[in-house]
Amino acid sequence: MTGLATTTARLVVLLPALAALAGLLLARRSRAASGFVAIGAALAGVALAVLELVAVHSGGVTASIGTIGALPLGELAVPLHLLADPLSAVVALAVTVVGAAVQGFARWYLAEDDRYPVFAASVSLFLAGMLLAVQSADLILTLVGWEVMGWCSYLLIGHDSRRASARRAAFKAFLVTRTADLAVVLGLVILAAGPRTTAIPRVIAHWQGDHGVLLTAALICLLSGIAGKSAQFPFQDWLPDAMEGPTPASALIHAATMVAAGTYVVARLFPLFLASDTARLVLAVVTAVTMVGSAVLAFGQSDLKRLLAWSTVSQVAIMLSGLAVAPASPWPGVTHLLAHAMFKALLFLAIGWLSVLTGGTTAVAMTGGLRAHPMLRALVGVGLLALAGVPPLAGFVSKELVIGAAEEGTRHGPVLGAWLVLVALLVTVLLTAAYCTRAWLVLTHERADLAQPPVPEAGAAGHGHAPIDTPARLSVQSLGVLTVLGGILVLTPLVGDVGSIGWFTAVLSLLLVAGAFLGVRRGAAATTSGDAAERLGPGRTAALDSGLGVDTLYVRALALPVTWLAHVVVRADRDVIDAYVRGTAVATRWAGVGAERAHTRKPSAYLVWVLLGMLAVAVAGVSLW
Incomplete structure (x- = not known):
């Protein structure tokens, strides 16, 4: 069963990635083929996750599943291994089940969307990113899966890019989560620096005996990034705005991928959190x-x-x-x-x-x-x-x-x-x-106004959709x-x-x-x-709809300072740095004008002798050759 666990752990990550690539290649050729590939790969992923779950519980944990080989980074060991254990197997099954349901539903829900093939491919890539983070036994692979999900969330939230609100929501999600991810990178660097490896089992073994400030700092950095990705305070406001994406994208992001990824990462590193009461109190x-x-x-x-x-x-x-x-x-x-x-x-x-x-x-x-x-x-x-x-x-x-x-x-x-x-x-x-x-x-x-006879369960006439399939x-x-x-x-x-x-x-x-x-x-x-x-009153309802004005706070606390800084940089570039370049050009131009006016416009004797000398050298070179 160990061999089965190894094979399924690799394939459950690789299959949706290949489906994403195939879906993009087929996007302009055949809409039906794109949907078939996306749904077929998602269903196959469910089957693979079931096999992995059976193999893990029958044959035990497999924690050293090779991928593309270790990265040559000198003293830092980066094995890039996957793992198959009860935690990864059962979460992978949940992710693939939700992914298959989303792909099956999206094919009908986006039947009139001319960009459905791109959407289906993005969902497949999203699943690959989440499954890579789930199956990872290496901090680098965890980070890769984490970042892939961030990029895919931007694409899915802003899928209907013709609408300004969708573009803004996608950009907001991207900006908030990317900002928080800086802390994740710092935390992972600290965790890897101690044991000089990114292998998660060895990282846990190294830090479990350390109750110092460095471990706490690393875990709080991780929690900052997890709060951003999982829409926890004070980063909570981006997720409701993500509703600008199609409903299948919302189901995927909210149910079993991006916002749940932080929970999985904490669970995977749980022994380290047990060693830091401060980090756990912050999380609480x-x-x-x-x-x-x-x-x-x-x-x-x-x-x-x-x-x-x-x-x-x-x-x-x-x-x-x-x-x-x-x-x-x-x-x-x-x-x-x-x-x-x-x-x-x-x-x-x-x-x-x-x-x-x-x-x-x-x-x-x-x-x-x-x-x-x-x-x-x-x-x-x-x-x-x-x-x-x-x-x-x-x-x-x-x-x-x-x-x-x-x-x-x-x-x-x-x-x-x-x-x-x-x-x-x-x-x-x-x-x-x-x-x-x-x-x-x-x-x-x-x-x-709803006192008419019931609409048939499969019907959707009048709303731009065919009956549900x-x-x-x-x-x-x-x-x-x-x-x-x-x-x-x-x-x-x-x-x-x-x-x-x-x-x-x-x-x-x-x-x-x-x-x-x-x-x-x-x-x-x-x-x-x-x-x-309704009993809250229109004023309170409007305040709750706006998230109590947190979006405005984001703009004032982040967007305005960034805008001011951008203006400073532009002005410095234009009025200081470019001034030297423009000054050099002006000086060169006036020097040329001055030289042109000072020139007699008649050939100089020295110039004639130089040209005759060059001609003599050329003739001698040809003759003596």
Whole structure:
């Protein structure tokens, strides 16, 4: 089985990369062939990930899988190895499942998009980047996968580059994440400098015995970059703006790739974080602030797609908080990563499907949209229940495991961070149930203008789309099934030590969910639209829509100083550096004018003798040759 694990670990990374290349080559020749390659490679990736999972659990861990050979960098050993272990195998399976669902759905959703082949190829490359980071046993390969995802997110968010808002959102995401990535590079350099190798197992072995400032500095640098990539405070504002990309791109970025990559990197380096209480406390504070603040923002969004975006920010904070406070194992946070991948991809694709039927994603456009579509009603209902943490769905199990880890951390771990996270988690449970209830009541509200006979489930006439096809429908339905059954995962040997559910906190969570449901339903009943957020008032809703003005703060704190610096550089270049060049040109020109005026315009005797001498030398040379 070791050979099978080695082969599948290589192919699961290589296959989507080859699919991206083939898709680009076929983009202008055959749209159908591009879609076939993208979907076929994604499904093959799922099969490979399943085989890798079976091989790992049958034959053990394989931590030295060669790739292109080691890089010759002198004293620094860079083996560029991959690995196959239970953590990489199960996360790779989640990534490939979501990737296959996104590719299957995108083929229908972007049927009228003339750039669909490029989109499909970009998704394949995105998957290759994430899978490289997942399978990596080398810090350099992790960084390569990390950066590939950053570039692909820019392409996918700005896919509809004809719209200024899409271009701005893509540029904003690129700028914020690239700025944060500088800290990642610095952190990885520090980690590699100690053992003089980039091999992750050797890096962990070297630093585990070091509790000094240098390790803490490296980990805080990593956390800064992870906060940027995962849209955690204070970098949270770029992710909701990323909704300018097509819905399949949103599902991919939010569910199992870019924003979840930070959680995976912390889980992979978890032994190092166990050695630094300071780094874990920083992570606990960041995640506590993020999960509560973004849940508040989610409740007040006037666009349901942006509601899901802020929900992702909050849920990623829950994943990372599990890693910040777990006393001994990263699996509670990883389990929530796996569950979130399924139900968040389900919600994004289902809302995308519904938006085709209703003509938009705003709460106003989608009000009552589920009433005429029983299948979608069931799928969205399952997704929202899982997000709210209702048993026995996957979201309930994974969320309670994180809460259980925080509760245990108050007794055996970093106590201050654990208590902070535990309180924040319980507040977030209440807020999450509130915005899920609000979304459900809006989508199922009875309105007079929807009193016509139900539209057929597959229909989408009048909105520029053909009726949904079988691959797209199966993609959404498969995610729904996995969301329902995903909680069983913790009962299998496919995951490690996930800890246990604290039943007191579980009961408390369910009481909070029930209280949120009753409170929001009562608030919605007092409005004509069925939207409880109306009671916040237009001013507060506008403030929440704008992310409480963080974008303006970005502009003032970053864009204006950068613009001022650019003006200084331009002026210095023009008025100082170029002045010397222009001055030299002017001096040369006036010297030429002066020489021209001083010249008699008659041949000089000296010049005649020079020419005669040159002629004599030439004649002598030819004659003597």
